Amino acid sequence: WHAWMTSCQGVTGGEGGPSEWYRYYPIAQGNRQSPINIVSGQAAFNSSLNPLVLSYDQCTSVNISNNGHSVVVEFEDYDDKTVISGGPLSNSYRLKQFHFHWGNQHGEGSEHTVDGKSYPCELHLVHWNAKAYATFGEAAGKPDGLAVIGIFLDTGGQHPGINRLTDALYMVKFKGTQAQFDNFNPKCLLPSSLEFWTYPGSLTTPPLNESVIWIVLKESIKVSEKQMDKFRKTLLFSGEEEGERMQMVNNFRPPQPLNGRKVQASFK
């Protein structure tokens, strides 16, 4: 994340926002950028895709932080305690962190869209190919280096699993703050079905590396409007010392050109 990005980088089109990233990161106009609009009718069912397997039982979160662009929960990733495998992946990928993207009201917030529909929020579970590469940073520069699971959050009943997270947001209100946050297992944030779409893409924020195998779950999880409002009203783009307080909302990149990529579906 770079100082030149003003705190309103989350505002599409605003100075320093997604529409300007190409100036410093020409890859922003590359041919495998993310997110995308998923056209469900054009996704190709691939029966040879294996079921997605999340081995999150030894899961240990370590901290929660506000990096000025999202709220991030990090994990110990020095061994294969928390990995995913199967799906489109050729080996296991290790969980590094998860974070969210959301809007300031109901009709927007997710990065991926499905048949043009946006969700109020999208959760990203970020994993790296520790079988092939020595560090997350190295993997982030390789075409098969990262695997990110995207999960849509929609509004509905209260989600019991996310309460511990929304209750911790006050500790990381300001950019650059971090707090201890252990024993949170994101398995509680999964929908009942692990059916997914998958396609080759990129990081959705600078440096926008084209190193992500995207796995987007078809089924959303339901959280209450009150829980969504905790993200919108608690977190700030700005640091404690900054005069003006900018609410952290609309920290999503809009869909990017598909450029001939094929989206595969694990389901009919």
Ligand SMILES: NS(=O)(=O)c1cc(F)ccc1F
């Ligand atoms: N939104 S993302 O999952 O593509 C992402 C993950 C990272 F670890 C770093 C930057 C990113 F943009």
Ligand SMILES: [Zn+2]
């Ligand atoms: Zn993300």
